[in-house]
Amino acid sequence: MKKIEINPITRLEGxxxxxxxxxxxxxxxxxxxxxxEFRGYEKxxxxxPMEEVPRTVSTICGVCRGVHFTASMKASDGxxxxxxxxxxxxxxxxxxxxxxxxxxxxxxxxxGFPDFVVGPEASPAERNxxxxxxxxxxxxxxxxxxxxxxxxxxxxxxxxxxNHPVAALPGGWSKRLTEEERVQVAGWADELVELGKLTLxxxxxxxLKNEAYMKLVTGDMYKVPVNYMGSVDEKGRVTYYDGTQxxxxxxxxxxxxxxxxxxLDFISERVLPWSYLKFPYQKKMGxxxxxxxxxxxxMYCVGPLARMNVGNGMDTPLAQAAYEQxxxxxxxxxxxxxxxxxxxxxxxxxxAAEKLKILAADPEITSxxxxxxxxxxxGEGVGIIEAPRGTLIHHYQTDDKGIVTNxxxxxxxxxxxxxxxxxxxxxxxxxxxxxQVNEGLLNYVEMAFRPYDLCLAxxxxxxxxxxxxxxxxxxxxxxxxxxxxxx
Amino acid sequence: MADKxxxxxxxxxxxxxxxxxxxxxxxxxLDALEHIEVxxxxxxxxxxxxxxxxxxxxxxxxxxxxxxxxxxxxxxxMVRVLRAKSKILVAFGAxxxxxxxxxxxxxxxxxxxxxxxxxxxxxxxxxxxxYPQPQYFLDGKYDLTLPAxxxxxxxxxxxxxxxxxxxxxxxxxxxxxxxxxxxxxxxLPPKGSWLTSGKAVCDVCKRNPxxxxxxxxxxxxVKRTVDGMPExxxxxxxxxxxxxxxxxxxxxxxSCLNVNMPCRGCGGPxxxxxxxxxxxxxxxxxxxxxxxxxxSLLEKFPVLSKLVYRYSLPASxxxxxxx
Amino acid sequence: xxxxxxxxxxxxxxxxxxxADLAGNLRCKYPPTIKLIRVPCSGRVxxxxxxxxxxxxxxxxxxxxxxxxxxxxxxxxxKTDRRMKMIKKIVQEFGxxxxxxxxxxxxxxxxxxxxxxxxxxxEELRKLGPNPVKEGGx
Numbered sequence: 001m002k003k004i005e006i007n008p009i010t011r012l013e014g015x016x017x018x019x020x021x022x023x024x025x026x027x028x029x030x031x032x033x034x035x036x037e038f039r040g041y042e043k044x045x046x047x048x049p050m051e052e053v054p055r056t057v058s059t060i061c062g063v064c065r066g067v068h069f070t071a072s073m074k075a076s077d078g079x080x081x082x083x084x085x086x087x088x089x090x091x092x093x094x095x096x097x098x099x100x101x102x103x104x105x106x107x108x109x110x111x112g113f114p115d116f117v118v119g120p121e122a123s124p125a126e127r128n129x130x131x132x133x134x135x136x137x138x139x140x141x142x143x144x145x146x147x148x149x150x151x152x153x154x155x156x157x158x159x160x161x162x163n164h165p166v167a168a169l170p171g172g173w174s175k176r177l178t179e180e181e182r183v184q185v186a187g188w189a190d191e192l193v194e195l196g197k198l199t200l201x202x203x204x205x206x207x208l209k210n211e212a213y214m215k216l217v218t219g220d221m222y223k224v225p226v227n228y229m230g231s232v233d234e235k236g237r238v239t240y241y242d243g244t245q246x247x248x249x250x251x252x253x254x255x256x257x258x259x260x261x262x263x264l265d266f267i268s269e270r271v272l273p274w275s276y277l278k279f280p281y282q283k284k285m286g287x288x289x290x291x292x293x294x295x296x297x298x299m300y301c302v303g304p305l306a307r308m309n310v311g312n313g314m315d316t317p318l319a320q321a322a323y324e325q326x327x328x329x330x331x332x333x334x335x336x337x338x339x340x341x342x343x344x345x346x347x348x349x350x351x352a353a354e355k356l357k358i359l360a361a362d363p364e365i366t367s368x369x370x371x372x373x374x375x376x377x378x379g380e381g382v383g384i385i386e387a388p389r390g391t392l393i394h395h396y397q398t399d400d401k402g403i404v405t406n407x408x409x410x411x412x413x414x415x416x417x418x419x420x421x422x423x424x425x426x427x428x429x430x431x432x433x434x435x436q437v438n439e440g441l442l443n444y445v446e447m448a449f450r451p452y453d454l455c456l457a458x459x460x461x462x463x464x465x466x467x468x469x470x471x472x473x474x475x476x477x478x479x480x481x482x483x484x485x486x487x
Numbered sequence: 488m489a490d491k492x493x494x495x496x497x498x499x500x501x502x503x504x505x506x507x508x509x510x511x512x513x514x515x516x517l518d519a520l521e522h523i524e525v526x527x528x529x530x531x532x533x534x535x536x537x538x539x540x541x542x543x544x545x546x547x548x549x550x551x552x553x554x555x556x557x558x559x560x561x562x563x564x565m566v567r568v569l570r571a572k573s574k575i576l577v578a579f580g581a582x583x584x585x586x587x588x589x590x591x592x593x594x595x596x597x598x599x600x601x602x603x604x605x606x607x608x609x610x611x612x613x614x615x616x617x618y619p620q621p622q623y624f625l626d627g628k629y630d631l632t633l634p635a636x637x638x639x640x641x642x643x644x645x646x647x648x649x650x651x652x653x654x655x656x657x658x659x660x661x662x663x664x665x666x667x668x669x670x671x672x673x674x675l676p677p678k679g680s681w682l683t684s685g686k687a688v689c690d691v692c693k694r695n696p697x698x699x700x701x702x703x704x705x706x707x708x709v710k711r712t713v714d715g716m717p718e719x720x721x722x723x724x725x726x727x728x729x730x731x732x733x734x735x736x737x738x739x740x741x742s743c744l745n746v747n748m749p750c751r752g753c754g755g756p757x758x759x760x761x762x763x764x765x766x767x768x769x770x771x772x773x774x775x776x777x778x779x780x781x782x783s784l785l786e787k788f789p790v791l792s793k794l795v796y797r798y799s800l801p802a803s804x805x806x807x808x809x810x
Numbered sequence: 811x812x813x814x815x816x817x818x819x820x821x822x823x824x825x826x827x828x829x830a831d832l833a834g835n836l837r838c839k840y841p842p843t844i845k846l847i848r849v850p851c852s853g854r855v856x857x858x859x860x861x862x863x864x865x866x867x868x869x870x871x872x873x874x875x876x877x878x879x880x881x882x883x884x885x886x887x888x889k890t891d892r893r894m895k896m897i898k899k900i901v902q903e904f905g906x907x908x909x910x911x912x913x914x915x916x917x918x919x920x921x922x923x924x925x926x927x928x929x930x931x932x933e934e935l936r937k938l939g940p941n942p943v944k945e946g947g948x
Contacts, residue, residue, distance in 0.1 A: 145516060149511065149513030162508070167746040761862070784896075
């Protein structure tokens with residue numbers, strides 16, 4: 001038995017590694033995606049006032065800068081027994097959609113696109129956002145960065161800091177939007193809609209029109225048939241800030257829906273000794289039966305692709321058109337091809353920009369009535385949102401003063417832990433044959449997790465140049481047998 | 488054309504927010520890249536692996552940033568490697584310089600942290616009561632290893648010599664630009680200093696009573712932010728909302744105060760402070776007006792360390808949890 | 811085996827330090843466990859000093875100031891009281907016995923009280939044993 005380790009896997013947030021085991025013929029016997037981080041938020045939040053939690057949990061992840069903040073803010077509404085004012089809710093949504101735009105933009109341009117635009121087998125030194133800019137041209141690169149920067153400006157305006165926002169109050173928002181600011185945001189929103197269109201265009205030109213890439217996108221090596229979960233609005237459409245959680249099986253049949261504390265009837269997280277990240281599964285679909293795919297599995301995934309599969313459409317016109325094209329192209333629902341995650345992400349970027357535009361034109365958004373402080377502490381709250389990476393659940397219990405006594409967080413990447421393992425194993429088996437391993441091949445394996453847009457920093461809330469690559473292959477007794485390198 | 492500065496960025500135990508602060512330079516990032524050659528940026532942005540860093544010559548990197556605290560054996564190893572390879576090492580952001588939010592874990596034992604995450608949480612299922620293991624033989628044949636979880640969150644300076652510190656959670660991108668410029672032009676304070684304007688949050692805060700030539704009065708009523716909406720004008724501390732602005736570096740431009748929220752100290756201590764939390768106690772103690780106000784503060788923030796050391800517990804002079 | 815605690819004391823020059831002098835003049839007996847540092851006012855004692863002393867292995871830290879209303883600087887000791895309450899809480903949260911830190915109001919006329927407090931505090935710390943920093947603290 002030989003073991004290959006890719007450490008760290010790159011272009012994700014946080015720390016992970018992949019261990020691949022080869023049999024004596026040099027083919028893949030098994031592969032594992034391991035998360036190597038743990039920080040302990042669920043414990044050390046205890047003893048803090050609930051209203052301080054949003055600005056604290058934001059630091060679970062600096063890329064998903066607004067999601068933990070938003071989910072715990074919604075949970076704090078429950079703890080304090082209030083419904084936000086209409087303006088408070090709209091400000092939260094405005095901020096959240098701005099976050100969607102900048103987050104999806106970063107993920108696509110810095111983490112996902114380089115594999116396609118620069119090429120999956122390009123030199124590792126080139127295969128990053130800087131190489132990407134080299135490929136698409138400095139002009140477009142500069143424009144994308146500038147436009148994404150506008151979303152960050154909205155963030156700072158509403159949230160206080162450009163990252164790790166602070167403006168949460170139970171029942172609303174601590175800052176009022178002035179008319180001047182509203183006009184500014186409306187102008188930026190127009191530009192961000194353009195960014196959404198451009199992003200879909202890039203995906204179209206680079207991936208959809210490239211036969212070799214479409215082979216990857218619709219190939220079995222990147223197909224992971226599992227169940228899906230996402231939020232839908234009252235009309236069954238994809239929604240982000242607030243909705244009903246819907247679970248469908250791998251054939252598209254509805255398993256059930258839930259809100260709030262109902263998550264406990266659907267989801268259990270299994271602890272395995274070889275990862276710091278737990279493995280959730282749908283317990284309505286049977287007891288824990290390991291990390292499996294296909295008929296009978298209770299593994300499920302979340303995120304942009306899951307939302308495209310669960311929702312029956314988008315609530316804005318341009319995104320709806322893109323949604324229809326997406327499903328026409330694949331022509332099979334649910335779509336199990338994980339490279340389609342990137343496409344779904346691009347559609348959502350556009351959708352969030354359209355929503356931002358609508359909110360910025362809403363006269364109510366500048367009302368001074370940003371918070372409802374008629375508090376009546378209930379001692380418990382659950383906040384569920386669709387983060388860019390998928391469903392995020394924050395659940396808190398407090399004492400009668402609103403001091404946290406218990407916390408449970410299930411983040412998007414945790415939901416996807418099982419499917420990511422499946423995807424990595426599948427890609428490894430496909431690309432590594434007869435002991436032939438090189439850096440380009442290994443990147444194909446890494447491409448199996450990038451679509452999920454791993455946020456290991458998030459997932460492990462719970463406890464916490466161009467130099468060629470070397471790969472060490474170990475004998476089963478742990479002695480180093482050989483080193484492969486491409487230099 | 489002068490040689491480009493060889494730059495490395497390592498994410499230790501942090502959240503990558505500090506790296507996003509660089510990305511948030513937006514189109515200016517491209518201008519910065521004219522002068523900077525990124526030789527290592529893992530695991531977030533570039534496809535360069537740890538081994539590549541280990542293979543570089545000592546002192547071959549001109550400037551290295553580390554963000555995040557040290558929690559795992561892997562973080563420690565990489566920080567030590569990066570130190571050896573770099574001429575200038577910057578502890579970048581609150582976690583690297585002070586321990587950051589995750590540093591609050593140091594009030595708890597590891598067993599408490601693990602038990603909560605892997606046994607007690609509402610949705611956790613762990614029939615065999617297993618915890619993640621540094622080494623595990625799955626099915627008796629797959630040897631799977633994880634970095635060991637160390638018994639404390641540590642700051643970068645706990646391990647290696649740090650040349651400069653930058654505060655903020657994360658540092659504001661406009662300040663990042665200034666800091667990088669200071670480093671590039673060599674316009675630097677003595678080694679071991681914080682890169683900061685040296686001004687406190689109050690100095691740059693629009694709410695400071697001194698701007699109106701008003702006197703500061705003792706505070707009789709302590710408030711949480713749910714005890715009434717923080718107002719748009721006037722010093723929040725004067726209104727009774729505990730604010731750590733007086734002792735925190737104001738390189739953020741008082742950003743939290745701009746949205747009517749009190750400062751929680753992510754910027755790090757203004758110069759001359761050895762222990763942030765203790766000095767916070769000193770400052771708050773000076774402004775409280777009565778016994779009752781003090782008792783009320785202790786009641787409203789029942790775990791005081793999680794207020795005054797919110798971003799800096801591991802950097803306290805006093806080690807927690809020595810059992 | 812016979813553990814003798816090390817106490818670092820900060821004493822206000824107007825009251826407690828004078829009280830310690832008086833204890834000497836009165837030939838009061840108290841254990842030689844306290845190392846007194848004279849400060850201009852108990853309000854000058856930064857909570858940082860308390861933590862510093864404990865972190866360097868002091869078994870106990872003592873702060874002495876004037877009675878309320880007697881402060882030479884009017885209100886220094888009120889501020890001391892507020893700070894010390896908070897820092898004691900933190901010492902406790904960090905996992906130390908709260909007895910490792912105490913503060914008392916002892917005037918220049920209370921030499922006997924100073925000796926009694928020192929005797930009592932030494933005994934208390936003797937029972938508590940050494941500061942855990944010295945064994946397990948890294």
